[in-house]
Amino acid sequence: MAFFQKKRLIAAVTMALTAGGFASAVQANNTKLNATKTNVAFSDFTPTEYSSQGKPNIIILTVDDLGYGQMPFDESSFAPATLKNRPVVDTYKIGIDKAIEAAKKSTPTLLGLMNDGVRFTNGYVAHGVSGPSRAAILTARSPARYGVYTNSDAQDGIPLTETFMPELFQNHGYYTAAVGKWHLSKISNVPVPEDKQTRDYHDNYRTYSAEEWQPQNRGFNYFMGYHSAGVAWYNSPSLFINRQPVDAKGYISDQLTDEAIGVANRSKMLEQPFMLYLAYSAPHLPNDVAAPDEYQKQFNTGSPTADNFYASVYSVDQGVKRLLETLKKNGQLDNTIILFTSDNGAVIDGPLPLNGAQKGFKGQMTAPGGVHTPMFMWWSGKLKNGKYDKLVSAMDFFPSALDAAKISIPPTLKLDGRSLLPYVTGKKTGAVRENLAWMGSYVHWWDEQNIPFWDNYHKFVRYESDEYPKNPNTENLSQFSYAVRNNEYALIYNYEDKQLGLYALNDLMLERNLAKDKPEMVKQLQGAMKEYMSNTQPPLNKINQEKFNNISNVLN
Incomplete structure (x- = not known):
């Protein structure tokens, strides 16, 4: 009797939470994912069973x-x-x-x-x-x-x-x-x-x-x-x-x-x-x-x-x-x-x-x-x-x-x-x-170059100035860059300055460019970046299309 009372209580709580918007889809503890043959066509997949009991x-x-x-x-x-x-x-x-x-x-x-x-x-x-x-x-x-x-x-x-x-x-x-x-x-x-x-x-x-x-x-x-x-x-x-x-x-x-x-x-x-x-x-x-x-x-x-x-x-x-x-x-x-x-x-x-x-x-x-x-x-x-x-x-x-x-x-x-x-x-x-790759804008909005904007932004928000500061460093105004890192080196390229750099992964301040010293590593990481690019999609926003093309042309 206590078992069924507990189940009824859980069901009541579940219905209340769902009605209140707290659980739009409530699953049972044991979710069975299986298929049954019928006279209706069904997907070709291997039936499996799964229990959420004890899962983390x-x-x-x-x-x-x-x-x-x-x-x-x-x-x-x-x-x-x-x-x-x-x-x-x-x-x-x-x-x-x-x-x-x-x-x-x-x-x-x-x-x-x-x-x-x-x-x-x-x-x-x-x-x-x-x-x-x-x-x-x-x-x-x-x-x-x-x-x-x-x-x-x-x-x-x-x-x-x-x-x-x-x-x-x-x-x-x-x-x-x-x-x-x-x-x-x-x-x-x-x-x-x-x-x-x-x-x-x-x-x-x-x-x-x-x-x-x-x-x-x-x-x-x-x-x-x-x-x-x-x-x-x-x-x-x-x-x-x-x-x-x-x-x-x-x-x-x-x-x-x-x-x-x-x-x-x-x-x-x-x-x-x-x-x-x-x-x-x-x-x-x-x-x-x-x-x-x-x-x-x-x-x-x-x-x-x-x-x-x-x-x-x-x-x-x-x-x-x-x-x-x-x-x-x-x-x-x-x-x-x-x-x-x-x-x-x-x-x-x-x-x-x-x-x-x-x-x-x-x-x-x-x-x-x-x-x-x-x-x-x-x-x-x-x-x-x-x-x-x-x-x-x-x-x-x-x-x-x-x-x-x-x-x-x-x-x-x-x-x-x-x-x-x-x-x-x-x-x-x-x-x-072996590696990780990135591509996107190299933005100065949030770096040292934009300190004048931030100084004046605080003045504006605090009513110390009535002029909203001009920001010349938004994402949309920024050129693209790429980076590819393996477990030893990072290869980076910014279209803005058209500089290719190879750095030891632990050179966190990017102080020693090794590109001329290690051409084979440059070639290897460029190959990894090209492979990555071959599985990407063009930007959703047209404002980024030309920037994307610039980087693609550099790599190819």
Whole structure:
């Protein structure tokens, strides 16, 4: 009798959650994928069975624009000599010692997970800007495969022909949820009333997603977050639960954490494993408002804006702490995998240590600072702790998670991502792959060249000036570049200066060009780049077509 009462309770909870928009598609614990012969034609496939019982929970955890040196990931980022005489935006200027201290204090919880997991010291995202980078995480495919080379290509939505990995989890009985930044849809911005507008554009629009690109149509049972590139820290008009606009409640990091905890609790009630894409907004600009005191009081760098920045990072860390506490209370923690990265490198509009001892910033795929991010994996007691120093991509996250869940990847998907599981568990040694390749704009919007814009932007937002600064360095005004990296060298080419460079992979400041010394390696990596290009699509946005042709002509 108790068994049937429990089943009736679960059914009632499921119906209530579905009616309330919390679970658009609820799967049973045991999902059987099989075919039955009938007098009707059916697909030619091998029947399989799958049980989600005991399978691991998956958390893909991202932050927005956090630099390699802005958390305690790699001690080399904190070498004072590498930080001297660095150009910095006026509002973020602080002493080097204060900057290092703040970065080291920003993520104690994440540091604990890194120390107990595997750091990927040569971990790279697949693009230098948010939309394409996030698309690559969720498809496990290079964005160039489907014509996405810049945010301009992504702005009309990631092609519907692409399979998002949560679809596979959902089809195998997982409860799937996306919380936070989406930025993968065709969008429409609707202004809020004028009396509620400010000079921070995040406050001024409600950003809607077209139906085809809604997260619920890309494999997620539940969505809470925003569709735009950024969000206001308080009072955002752009938050949604599924398709319904909702009010902001307090500081955005806290609201996203509350939602993530809700996902874990709903998974517990439904007796299903969960797959959560948790995409925090921090520390995306602007950082002109303070965090709640519990986060803000931890930092005293001498710059209120730098304090705001690191307080926002700390808010994520403490949110993860609360989520871990919930998972432990629910008995879910020991069977949960966490995969972490920033979506791209730091913006110059931020505090030291920025990208640590690396050249380059967000938007620059030929410089390590744009795509070499802090990246790690944690799974309690199941990994070989320490560092893995071979090439890893954020595209590897979902294949690794699928491997852990014993979900087969359809061969028709042609993924660029590879499972890291054999390497992080010690079953295999050596390299996951021979090389990684990138192509897209080399953008100065977020680097030292654009400091005058950022200095004046802060003045405008703070009403210290009435003139919005001119930005001569947008993505659309930037020429294309390419990069291909193997486990020893990086070959880079920027059409802007038409310079070909070969650098040792550990030459993070790109100080010694080895192209003339190692012509065979140049030839080998050029061949890898040509092979990569042969499997790409032309840019979706016409503004990028000529730039794409320029790079193609150079390679050929």
